[in-house]
Amino acid sequence: MPRILIVDDEESIRKTVSQTLSSEKHESAGASNGKEALEKLAGDTFDLALVDLKMPGMDGKELLTAIKDRGIDIPVIMMSGHGTIDDALDATRRGALDFIQKPFDRDRLLLAVRNAATHGRLATENRVLRTRVASRTRMLGESDGMKEVRAMIAKVAATEARVLILGENGSGKELVARLIHEQSARAEGPFVDVNCAALPDTLIESELFGYEPGAFTGANKSMPGKFEQAKGGTLFLDEIGDMPLQAQAKVLRVLEERQVRRLGGQKTLAIDTRVVAATNRDLSVMIAKGEFREDLYYRLNVFPVRVPPLRERRADVAVLARGFLADFCVASGLPARRLDGSAEARLAGHAWPGNVRELKNVVERMAILADKDLITDADVAKAMGGTRHMAAAAAAAVADTDPMTPFLGCRTYEEFKEMSERLFLESRLRANDGNVSKTAEALDMPRSNFYKKIEKYGLK
Secondary structure, eight states, X not given: OOEEXXXXXXHHHHHHHHHHHHTTTOEEEEESSHHHHHHHHHHSOOSEEEEESOOXXXXXXXXHHHHHHTTOOOOEEEEESSOOHHHHHHXXXXXXXXXXXXXXXXXXXXXXXXXXXXXXXXXXXHHHHHHHXXXXXXXXXXXXXXXXXXHHHHHHHTSOOOEEEEOOTTSSHHHHHHHHHHTSTTXXXXXXXXXXXXXXXXXXXXXXXXXXXXXXXXXXXXXXXXXXXXXXXXXXXXXXXXXXXHHHHHHHHHHHHSEEOOBTOSSOEEOOOEEEEEESSOHHHHHHTTSXXXXXXXXXXXEEEEOOOGGGOGGGHHHHHHHHHHHHHHHHTOOOOEEOHHHHHHHHTSOOTTHXXXXXXXXXXXXXXXXXXXXXXXXXHHHTOSHHHHHHHHHTTTTSSSTTGGGTTOOSHHHHHHHHHHHHHHHHHHHTTTOHHHHXXXXXXXXXXXXXXXXXXXXX
């Protein structure tokens, strides 16, 4: 139920309105004048304000203007026992949502409150949605590295050239791809992303190229692939280094011929799709090992863009953290929170092996765990004290002769199990030179599951 502020200089009116609202389980508070109302709005959270038009000192219209000028985003219903049509129109022009006459008709008052509550909820949902959409395509940071990336995006977006984005896990490769799309002539077309590492080998071709009925067991209808779905727009092939060789050969043919044939289909379909790819692996090393096609590499690597890891642009850490914090508080309905100098210093001093993704996770944990709106270094330390950082510290002690040394920081059996799994997977991945497909196969684990483990533990 909405929490409502009743602003009227007559105490009897405030009590009457409060009693009416309480009959519908609405919580309310009162203010006898405009100044008191502004103080309560600044220091507390309300979903709606009922404001009397005629009050001594600051009248209702002046209060309404002050509310809007101070950026207090709250629906306002104006009340008056002497109001005219001109007053109602003027209040509406100033931003009032509704105008009701005194003495109140109970049903009219409750209907106005319900409508205002619905309006406020929809406005909040729209604001959250806009924040989420904007945050997906907003590149924060003013370091030289990020300025160079933005400049390269601006140059290549205006062309049809294929782009290969290079960078570590969590560094923001998908964001670069989205910005290239949004700044291109294809911005009105679809942006379709495919995580090549998360798809099982048996599904990647059907996902990319589509299929016809009977192409395989369970294929009982026609299904367009990602190349077709991205028609007129951009297809983002993330983690292209994890694509199986057989699928690489077919992707190469599509790029060369600009045509695609669905699995089980007989005809070829022309495509109009720009391809942007990304990888966290050294494709030249993979080519030397026969794990990646050299001809596909040159087809994709027309314009390379390297996204620097967060440790190379520490000046951006505080800027990113402030942005993530503001976005998360709005999206989660939390009070606005901010970082003090000690919190920003602690964040900037961390190595961030998981890059921007790790920073975002830590900031969101801070927002949830913080007891006050001002976040300090103690809050940062609490948010960063999870098993991932404990495991990282333990990994440094692996060389110790006592086999239990890495696990001394574990407080529970669950933490011990997670630590063991992380160290085991990390050693297997290292033994296979970082090859996800080969490691997953050796462990008899679906590649999609192994990829989730990589994300969970921040493995490199």
